[in-house]
Amino acid sequence: MxxxxxxxxxxxxxxxxxxxxxxxxxxxxxxxxxxxxxxxxxxxxxxxxxxxxxxxxxxxxxxxxxxxxxxxxxxxxxxxxxxxxxxxxxxxxxxxxxxxxxxxxxxxxxxxxxxxxxxxxxxxxxxxxxxxxxxxxxxxxxxxxxxxxxxxxxxxPDDLWGPTERARREGSPLGATKQVLKERIAWLTDDNNVTIPLDREQADILVTISSVEIMKYPQSITAMARVMNHIGASWTFRSDGYEATNFNMLSGDRTGQREATMRLINAALAINAKTVILPECGHAYQAFRWAGATMYGRPLPFRVVHISEYLAEELRAGRLSLKSDARSMTFHDPCQIARRGGVTEAPREIFRALGADLREMGPTPAGNWCCGGGGGVITIHRADSLRHRVFHLKMQQVEDTGAALLVSSCSNCRLTFDDGQDFFHWDKTAHSLVELVADNLAERH
Amino acid sequence: MNGASVLDFARGPVFEIALAMLIFGIAWRLVGIFALRRPVDYSEPRAGTGWGSGLRMIVSRSWPRREFRERVLHWDIVSYIFHVGYAVAILGYVPHIMLIRNLTGLQWPGLPGGVIAFAAGLSAGALLALLGHRLTSPVLRRLSNFDDYFSWLLAFTPLVTGLMAYYGIGGNYQMVLGLHILAGDILFAWLPFGKIMHVILLAFSRGTTGAAYGRRGAPI
The missing domain is CATH 1.10.1060 (Fumarate Reductase Iron-sulfur Protein; Chain B, domain 2)
Incomplete structure (x- = not known):
């Protein structure tokens, strides 16, 4: 047993x-x-x-x-x-x-x-x-x-408590340990011919990752690296502070939530980071952008942004230039980033820069339907049939737009979409906004 | 007790006790809430302190957001009929204004009795509809407790007795009027102890969320 x-x-x-x-x-x-x-x-x-x-x-x-x-x-x-x-x-x-x-x-x-x-x-x-x-x-x-x-x-629920406990023990809820991260980065570097800085001693920007990305969507890591290198930023991943997903917050484990938060804060402090970029993960944004400083007990000595906010800033600054991608697209606003996080305009700036035919869901961003996998629900298997039932609302919302491409900026939402797509034999796949940007980087002359 | 003595009783000691309970009760409940720990938010705001959003939400949440209107607006309208009718009856009826003038020195022109009766009748009808909704909706049945039904009764009684007094229904006028004032007294006294306290708390809870979401730049 x-x-x-x-x-x-x-x-x-x-x-x-x-x-x-x-x-x-x-x-x-x-x-x-x-x-x-x-x-x-x-x-x-x-x-x-x-x-x-x-x-x-x-x-x-x-x-x-x-x-x-x-x-x-x-x-x-x-x-x-x-x-x-x-x-x-x-x-x-x-x-x-x-x-x-x-x-x-x-x-x-x-x-x-x-x-x-x-x-x-x-x-x-x-x-x-x-x-x-x-x-x-x-x-x-x-x-x-x-x-x-x-x-x-x-x-x-055991299914949620398991990853929570694992996060306390290993530093990552899904087994994306420091060693796994190093191995992933090594093979991603080799396979994709991209520079992925890890453990630089000084950098302006600490980029963090979601364990869902490390384990399920490693191409997101490559995409982030490509984009950051294109911008010419001083950045790094750190093996002592990379895991932004905070399952402990979701299960209600305050001590674990604080430990996970402090790992990121300490890593950022160690490299004198001016900015911490949070990955495509809704609860990571909630846990660090809005609850991080409270866990720390005082204001954070660096700023914290979601990757989509950072990309929009860089577009405005002219350091990020994109090729055109005029396909019809719809955007799923992750609840914790948009409705509860306040990041609603940044992704739309990116779609505009791409020249995409953005077809908004109705209603969004404030009233957007959740994918059904947030709050740790995606991990709880006894809730699968209920989750699939509510996923219907989301599918309908996406279908109503008639867009060819579904994009989101949360890997947990993406995981939920993948599961729903598989369960319902749906023809829509959720794509990552960062990967979309990485695929459309303009050539530097 | 005859009508005159009921009237004197309701206007005199009971009214004073009710007023004391109203003031003391509101203060007690607010102090009980605000004496608790105040959470501190150290996160860097995206959009100012949030005060403006807090104030904005106190007003804006008076009407449902577009996304939800299809599912909730009809009951909001019924609720508004009840609330507005009630306010018109309380604040527009000349004898009520005289009472307020005696207590505070403030006064304003009253509305014709017929208008007041119409407003009170609409309000009572809406209140009955809301009770019917509470009794038949599975969601509301699940949520409802003693406070919901008792507060409903205490809100309904002054309306009915007021209309009875106005139209001379129920026999002895002084007795009916005395019972109306007594019902008002009980409503005043109960206000801080049940859900009717939302007339005060609404601004605080809306403002708190509005400020919190506002500093995040999130929709309110």
Whole structure:
């Protein structure tokens, strides 16, 4: 029988794989850990959100899981019911009244176990619900807070916990260790006749990678190198800080999230980087661009950009020049980069520079449908059939554009598209924006 | 108790207690929220501090974004009929304005009684429709709790009793008016303790998200 270890805290112990529980804690201990985590996470922002909900149910209408199934359990605010219950009963200003009149019952271990599916399998943290909520409640931030408690309690789906634990142990969730990276770069250099700097001691730019790219789309690494070399940037990959994918954030592992973040920060500091470029990975962008400094505890001494932002900047500066590619294309805005990240214009600047016939999906970028694989959902195999169901929405959205080429700027989305393409025998393949740029670099004269 | 004494009771001590509960309750709830830890965001903003976006979202989220209108706008309109009708009835009726003038010194011209009755009737109808929706929608049934139904009842009662008093329905006028004022008192007293507090919290929660998304340059 396989065994796993609970990575965080004193409960580290062996437990059988397959029951979607980690560690050998008693139910009471699991509950206690979850509640302690919930209480630790409550702050003015989460309190405002938990107090303001008027139970209007509109978030359901924005959620791909509810829209595709009609099952009310997928109502986004319902997915955070245990943390809401804990807040109202234990922390909120009316908590004594809730307890006195028995209006909020104590959270039970059974509820937490039951909610595992709602917090992990059926939420990609896509944030459409935030945009529809009349109270402006940012539900994904509450889901993440709830996941912190679930991780502490050892109640994470095994399929997600596995890569999370591996990231703590090996520095990469998918086995893209330092050694694997070095080997990959060595053969990519040989096969493609491209210079890929690794471990330079000084460089202006630290370029980071997603493990999905290392393991599944290594051509992305070559593409990044080609583009950076074309621009003439002072850049490097670093074997002590390359992995930008932060699965620990997705499972709710705060310690692991911080460790993964600090590896990148330390690598950037070691080479005196002025800029850190994040790869085509939505959650990497969220974890490092928007949560990185908070993990560090102070502002970062370098700037952080997504690769598409960097390319748009270089286009504007005239250091990146592209050949024309006039094919009809549509662009899938990754939720964490566009809707929740704010990068919406940069990829469109690149399409304009290519002279592409860009056919926008409706709606996008703010209301774009998620690919269905974010938030760690792509790793959870028991959720596959549900994920395929919601992927239908995405397929339809792409088909409606009539574009010949589907492009995105997130390798996790690309992985989800590949899986959906395979499952539905769909004729559309998702392509990488960076690879598209690399394929269309103008000759230098 | 006869009508006159119910009226005196509702206008006198109960009103004062309700007002005290309203003010104390709102303060209690806000302090309870804002006394918690304040999260610090050290990330470099893309687009300013986000304050402007926060203020903008307080206003803009009053109407659903284009992407969602097809699925939610109809119930938003019903909800607006309820809210606007309610506001017109509260703020446009001359006796209510006199009460506000006595309390605050502020006053403004009132609307004709017929307009008020029409607004209150529309509001009550919309409120009934919203209750029907809550009882029949699987999503709302799943989310609803005591607060949702109790707050609905406390919002509905002043409307009905107000209309009864205006049209002279229900016998003794003083008794009906007394019950109307009593219903208003209870609504005031309950406001900070249930979902009706959203009238205050709405600006804070919208503003918080608007500011957070605004500093990222993300759509709001």
């Amino acid at each position: 396989n065994t796993t270890t609970l990575g965080a805290g004193p409960g580290a112990a062996r437990a059988p794989v397959g029951d979607n529980k980690q560690g050998s804690l008693s139910d009471a201990e699991r509950l206690d850990r979850a509640m302690t985590s919930f209480l630790r996470d409550f702050n003015t922002t989460s309190a405002l959100y938990l107090e303001a909900c008027v139970h209007c149910g509109q978030c359901a209408e924005a959620c791909q899981y509810y829209v595709q199934t009609g099952d009310p359990k997928y109502t986004p605010i319902w997915k955070v019911e245990p943390i809401k219950q804990a807040y109202k009963r234990l922390t909120g200003p009316l908590a004594p009244l809730y307890r006195l009149f028995g209006l909020k019952k104590a959270v039970t271990i059974e509820e937490l176990e039951q909610w595992q599916e709602l917090l992990y399998d059926s939420c990609t943290l896509c944030g459409r619900c935030t945009l529809v909520c009349p109270m402006g409640i940012d539900i994904p931030s509450l889901v993440l807070a709830a996941r912190h408690g679930m991780q502490e309690a050892g109640l994470v």
